[in-house]
Amino acid sequence: MLDLDKTNFEAEVLKAEGYVFVDFYGDGCVPCQALMPKVHEFADTYGDKLKFTSLNTTKARRLAIAQKVLGLPVMAIYKDGEKVEELVKDDCTPETIEAMIKKYI
């Protein structure tokens, strides 16, 4: 799982070729913390087929807003730098996240 910040988000996601998974989380977000171990498990299981990244939005607020992320958690798939699918807030469950990952591997 690659930790992103505002210095490398562009290079690692927006300018990356192919599919990238991004876990948008934040410091005060308890639902995000609850999901994190699951997302890391998925990264271990599917990491050889899909690039897994995460962004702490607390330290990259403007960047998150520019990505139309204004509510957490958000699990998103980017393709060639464009967001192609996302799960927002209550739609993020271990089951839905895994189903989304499986669509892109």
Next chain:
Amino acid sequence: MSKIYDVIVLGAGPAGLAAGLYAGRSRLSVLIIEKGQDGGQIAITDEIENYPGQIVEGESGPSLIARMTEQAAKFGAERVSDTIKEVCLEGDIKVLKSEKAEYQGKNVIIATGAHARPIGCKGEAEYTGKGVSYCATCDANFFEDFEVYVVGGGDSAVEEAMYLTKFARKVTIIHRRNELRAAKSIQEKAFKNPKIDFMWDSVVEEVGGDDILQWMKVKNVKTGEVTTVEADEDDGMFGVFGFIGTIPNSKPFEGIIDMDERGYIKTDDDMHTNIPGVYAAGDVRIKSLRQVVTAAADGAIAAVQVERSMSDYF
């Protein structure tokens, strides 16, 4: 076959963790099943001022829950993270099924809680996470120095509005009546807060924008007048946080357990539902006050009822 527990507790909020603690202390074998994070609604609440003993400086919902979790574990409550999809509650052995496993218990305590009720306006689902939120501690950070609106007039609405003033430039409480329902002590603080403003007798009818929330229509319920609130030009967006009550998490039990028309589970004073060996505790049941203190009390009562019923048998 898998282990048969004396009692399975569904949900690890204040009700479920209290039930786990009491059952564990009674030396019952207990399994607590939680689908997400411990604490439920309390885990996303910044300030808990009214739980007896809760006057520790800097304490929040998550830190209170962390201690409850630790205490339940100390007395031997087992834990699993899973989502129950199907239940079979008739008979002496209750079976709870998820996608990956099956759990069996002689008793079940349903402490699944409740979740935020939607504001009930047009465009709400589309703009959830795009400016509409029900979790201030999750999303307040995005609105640092922006304008924020809070819908509701109860304790949660006003307390969360106060929390949001730490981030937002201005917080406006939109309430459908002309006075707040929140506790007087909370109201006093809100009226004194220079960042908080009010829109009385008002309801949000529609929210919209260009992928992120930029406008909303607010109707005055007395005059019928509809006003469009637009984002400040420099901001380009604003936030709407809804705290207008809850919806019970009782779907898997529909048609099996007696509930009211809104889905809250019917119990007697000792938390018994209509099915023997099945109890409900906390926000998921019909009750007059949904608070951490009443949820914890429900959980304790249910666990003690389980213990008594089992000692009758054996």
